[in-house]
Amino acid sequence: MANNKKVIVPIGPYHPLLEEPEFFELYCDGEEVVDIEWIAGYNHRGIEKLSESKHYDQVTFLVERICGICSTSHPIAYCNAVEDLCGIEIPERAKYIRSIIGELERLHSHLLWVGLAGHFLGYNTVFMWAWKYREGILDMFEMITGNRNHYAMLRIGGVRRDIEDQDIPVLKKTLSEVKDKIKMLTEAVLDDPVLAARLKGIGVLKKEDIKNYGAVGPVARASGIDIDVRKDDPYAAYKIVEWKVITTESGDVFDKAVVRLLECFESIKIIEQCLDAIYRKKGEICKEIREIPEGEGIGRHEAPRGEVFHYVRSDGRTTNPVRHKIRAPSYVNIPTFKSSCIGETISDVCIILAGVDPCYCCTERLAVYDKDKKKKIYSFQDLVKKSIEKTEKIKKEIGKEVKLWKKLL
Amino acid sequence: MSGLYILGYFIVSFFALSIIGLFIFWIDRKITARLQWRVGPPWYQNFADIIKLSGKEVLIPENSNKFMFIFSPILALISATICGTILLLILRSELGFEGDLILFVYLLTLPSLSIILGGSASGNVLASVGISRELKLLLSYELPFICGIIIPTIKTHFTTSLIEILKYQQLNGSHIFSISGIIGFIIILISSTGKIGVVPFDLAEAETEIAGGALIEYSGILLGFYKLAKSILLFVIPAFIILLYLGGTTLDNLLGVLIFILKYIFVVVLITLIRNTNPRLRIDQALKFFWGWLTLIGIVGILFALSGV
Numbered sequence: 001m002a003n004n005k006k007v008i009v010p011i012g013p014y015h016p017l018l019e020e021p022e023f024f025e026l027y028c029d030g031e032e033v034v035d036i037e038w039i040a041g042y043n044h045r046g047i048e049k050l051s052e053s054k055h056y057d058q059v060t061f062l063v064e065r066i067c068g069i070c071s072t073s074h075p076i077a078y079c080n081a082v083e084d085l086c087g088i089e090i091p092e093r094a095k096y097i098r099s100i101i102g103e104l105e106r107l108h109s110h111l112l113w114v115g116l117a118g119h120f121l122g123y124n125t126v127f128m129w130a131w132k133y134r135e136g137i138l139d140m141f142e143m144i145t146g147n148r149n150h151y152a153m154l155r156i157g158g159v160r161r162d163i164e165d166q167d168i169p170v171l172k173k174t175l176s177e178v179k180d181k182i183k184m185l186t187e188a189v190l191d192d193p194v195l196a197a198r199l200k201g202i203g204v205l206k207k208e209d210i211k212n213y214g215a216v217g218p219v220a221r222a223s224g225i226d227i228d229v230r231k232d233d234p235y236a237a238y239k240i241v242e243w244k245v246i247t248t249e250s251g252d253v254f255d256k257a258v259v260r261l262l263e264c265f266e267s268i269k270i271i272e273q274c275l276d277a278i279y280r281k282k283g284e285i286c287k288e289i290r291e292i293p294e295g296e297g298i299g300r301h302e303a304p305r306g307e308v309f310h311y312v313r314s315d316g317r318t319t320n321p322v323r324h325k326i327r328a329p330s331y332v333n334i335p336t337f338k339s340s341c342i343g344e345t346i347s348d349v350c351i352i353l354a355g356v357d358p359c360y361c362c363t364e365r366l367a368v369y370d371k372d373k374k375k376k377i378y379s380f381q382d383l384v385k386k387s388i389e390k391t392e393k394i395k396k397e398i399g400k401e402v403k404l405w406k407k408l409l
Numbered sequence: 410m411s412g413l414y415i416l417g418y419f420i421v422s423f424f425a426l427s428i429i430g431l432f433i434f435w436i437d438r439k440i441t442a443r444l445q446w447r448v449g450p451p452w453y454q455n456f457a458d459i460i461k462l463s464g465k466e467v468l469i470p471e472n473s474n475k476f477m478f479i480f481s482p483i484l485a486l487i488s489a490t491i492c493g494t495i496l497l498l499i500l501r502s503e504l505g506f507e508g509d510l511i512l513f514v515y516l517l518t519l520p521s522l523s524i525i526l527g528g529s530a531s532g533n534v535l536a537s538v539g540i541s542r543e544l545k546l547l548l549s550y551e552l553p554f555i556c557g558i559i560i561p562t563i564k565t566h567f568t569t570s571l572i573e574i575l576k577y578q579q580l581n582g583s584h585i586f587s588i589s590g591i592i593g594f595i596i597i598l599i600s601s602t603g604k605i606g607v608v609p610f611d612l613a614e615a616e617t618e619i620a621g622g623a624l625i626e627y628s629g630i631l632l633g634f635y636k637l638a639k640s641i642l643l644f645v646i647p648a649f650i651i652l653l654y655l656g657g658t659t660l661d662n663l664l665g666v667l668i669f670i671l672k673y674i675f676v677v678v679l680i681t682l683i684r685n686t687n688p689r690l691r692i693d694q695a696l697k698f699f700w701g702w703l704t705l706i707g708i709v710g711i712l713f714a715l716s717g718v
Contacts, residue, residue: 009534009619017617031538031692120617122608122689128445194609194687197694346538347691350618 006034009346013042017120017350024337024353031345036337051324056082056156056292059321063310064150066328069112072105073303074326075154077310080235080299082156085312086289092237093283094158096274099237101144101153102301103267103274108137109304110260110267111182113357114189117257120354121198126189133181140174142391143167158286168279172272179268186261199254203340203352206251213336216329217306218259219356223251229302241273253355260357292316296323305329305357330358419494426493430640431455433677437643440681455640462633470626474530481527482627482634488519489641495571496648500669505572513571513649514558517604520638521547524613527635528623539622542692543613549699550603550610556707557597560589561653563714571652578656585654588718592710594654596703598676601646602683603699606639609687610695647676 012023021042027035047066051059063074076098083090090098111134118126138148144163145151153159163171189195210220220227228245230238246262248255294316301308306329313323333356341349434455442449469475495513499505521543528540561584562569565577584590603610614622624635655672690698 007534007537009538016620028538031541118688122611122615122617123687124441124608125445125685126688128447132446192688194690198688198691345691345693347612347615347618347689 009033011350011353012039017354018358020358022334022358026346026349028346031347033341033344033346033349036341036349038335038337040334048324048326052321055319056321059324060154060156061152063326064152066326068149069109070105070303070305070308070328071150072101072153073301073308074310074328076102076236077299077301077303077308078312078324079154079156080301081297081310081312082292082299083297084299085295085297085314086156086292088157088287088289090158090287091284093162093278093281094285094287095237095240096278097159097163097285098154099241100163100271100274101151101159102236103270104137104141104144106267106304107178107182107264107271108134108141109357110264111137111185113260113304114185114257117253117351117354118189120351121195123195126185130185133178133185136174136178136181139394140171140178142394143171146388146391155286157289158284160286162285163275163278165280168275172275175268175271175275179265182261182264182268186264189261190258196254199252199257199351201250201252201254202344202348203253203355204251205336205340209336209339210251213339214332215306215336215356216332217302217304218256218263219306219333219336221245221247222255222259224249227307229300229307233300235299235301237274237277238270240277241270243270253351256355292319303329306333330356334358418498419490422494422497423490425497426490426641426644427637430493430637430642430644431459433643434640436674437677437681440678441685444685459633459637462636463630465629467629467631468626470531470533472532473626474532477526477530478626479631481523481530482631482638484526485520485523485638486634486641488516488523489638489645492516492645493641496645496652499571499575500648500652505570507568507570507573509571510558510562510569510574514555517645517649518547518551520642521604521606523638524623524635527627531623531626533626535619535621535625536623538619539613539615539625542615543623545692545696546603546610546613549696550600553596553699553703553707554600554604556704556711557593557600558653560584560593560707560710560714563711564589575652575656583655589710589713590654592706592713594650596707596710597650597653598679599683599703600699601650602680603695604646605642605680607680607684609684609690611689612692612695615689643677647673647680650676 006027006029009026009028010023011026012018013021018024023039023042025037025039026033027037047062051062054062060075060078063078064071066074111130115127115130115134118124118130141151142148144167145153145161153161205215205219205223207223207225209215210223210225215223216227224247226245226247229235230243231245243266246259246266248258292314294314296311296313299310299312308329309325309327311323311325312321315322336356337349337353340355341352344352432452432455435450435452438454439449469478492513495509495516499509525540525543525547528536528543561574564584564587565574568574568577578584585594602608606613612618612622614624619625624632627635651669651672655676
């Protein structure tokens with residue numbers, strides 16, 4: 001190999017840049033990166049196989065666990081697939097609610113990326129501010145679904161919970177506050193001359209590169225390719241509401257940031273329209289499905305990182321899918337490093353690698369110690385109770401209390 | 410003054426500097442935290458960190474040069490302490506000689522050099538990237554830093570004695586109240602962020618790129634020595650800037666000490682603000698910045714100083 005005399009700089013399997021186990025071997029000549037090898041698969045969990053042993057309804061919650069950040073993208077795509085298999089149309093109200101959840105998720109995911117990108121550049125103020133503003137969106141999530149993450153909102157045929165009328169004005173108010181904050185952050189980030197000097201013109205992906213690698217989502221849109229499942233193959237409420245696909249031309253890391261930040265405003269627009277559409281209107285939120293017929297179905301969803309694809313096949317006899325195939329966007333986006341990173345310096349390669357927003361999955365488990373009684377850990381029931389109490393507190397603070405949570409206790 | 414007295418002074422000032430440095434480091438961290446909507450660490454956090462590090466195992470890599478690996482952090486700590494001791498002596502107007510400014514500038518490069526030594530002794534790939542950056546950075550920030558030192562020297566009738574500079578300012582007012590003084594202050598402030606090694610010029614450590622760079626193999630008390638040296642530098646460099654530009658204070662009476670502390674916190678807050686409102690630069694950008702704009706402005710400042718403005 002020609003790389004024999006080059007120094008290998010490792011990024012991974014454990015490295016502060018990538019919180020998930022992934023291994024990039026950078027072959028370096030001084031600071032310049034001349035070649036990259038990528039090793040993945042440290043975190044294989046066998047979810048596709050697992051879903052073949054679970055009930056159709058259980059799989060909805062299993063695929064939520066694929067990723068902690070796009071935790072509603074996979075259920076939406078999976079439900080789309082099963083509904084395609086059954087050939088049913090979900091109620092209109094459920095469509096709007098699905099869109100609201102999907103767009104809220106895009107908002108929080110894009111803000112999370114902006115923060116992490118700031119952190120990777122040593123700009124921790126952007127990191128903390130972006131994540132602070134993201135809290136408002138997580139609070140909205142908790143108000144609607146009861147959870148900050150893993151919302152468990154979807155089921156085949158519709159959604160599990162309704163959005164109550166008295167919540168909607170509060171949600172809209174919170175949303176407009178978040179919008180102002182994101183606007184401020186966007187202006188601060190896009191006007192910063194040092195950030196521009198650092199990000200402009202590095203990691204450029206041309207249109208051909210995007211097509212060759214099949215990259216999707218904001219990565220493709222930053223290079224001027226307007227692919228978006230929400231427009232190309234509309235599902236949920238995306239056909240009904242008004243919005244546009246954001247694209248930029250140059251395809252560098254700066255443009256990827258621009259696309260993500262501007263998409264936040266489109267998401268807010270979609271959520272506002274959906275909330276208006278369901279306000280003071282009654283309607284079904286879920287269609288009962290008794291049997292899954294024999295056949296196969298595909299479902300797609302535009303996750304924050306790009307297109308999520310699910311394929312489900314049923315044999316019509318068992319209660320679980322015979323085959324379930326998942327394709328997540330990061331898996332097609334990450335290999336673009338071959339054309340974007342080579343020839344750049346180590347400093348730039350780090351932010352270029354992070355620029356495609358490789359999906360992290362780092363959900364924490366909670367363990368609480370009692371100092372006086374020595375070592376006391378909450379049981380599962382206690383944690384559920386605490387979680388419900390906290391949701392109620394948030395509801396009291398930003399809106400009116402809803403009785404739904406009392407019922408759950 | 411006997412040798413024993415100086416040794417005693419050195420040991421006392423080592424402890425004093427460590428305590429001041431770690432405390433200042435806390436102020437820096439606390440301000441950073443408040444800027445970032447965080448609570449921030451309690452005041453004893455840095456002391457706890459150093460105590461914790463001293464209790465940890467020291468791992469020495471197998472393929473390292475063991476003597477240099479252990480010696481470098483000690484060198485960093487000693488050189489930083491000598492800088493601090495000289496500064497304390499001068500601020501109390503006790504000791505000084507013609508040319509101690511030059512000695513001081515030499516001593517100030519030693520912590521950076523010892524990081525380079527330690528990094529290269531550790532035999533790690535990421536450390537080698539770190540030291541190559543530190544070396545380039547050292548070459549680049551020294552030029553404007555020296556421009557910033559020459560300006561007060563010229564304004565004090567070409568003296569290279571720190572005490573002379575201090576006394577001149579006590580009689581005639583601080584150097585910052587002039588055009589060349591303001592230029593010099595800005596230059597030395599920016600290049601000192603490179604010397605302390607904070608964002609935007611923390612490329613040698615760059616946690617998210619090369620995972621600590623030159624310090625990657627260090628653990629335990631040896632890492633603690635580097636941290637201690639860095640926090641002493643966080644005291645020394647702002648105090649040095651105050652001496653050159655914001656002088657006119659002594660540590661003899663309480664009021665003088667109070668004014669000194671206020672000036673000192675002012676400089677530290679400026680450095681903290683710089684590091685919280687900028688991303689990390691690339692090494693070529695840092696080199697261009699230091700040797701380009703900053704040095705040009707420095708030369709203009711020197712010309713101003715020569716013409717007495």
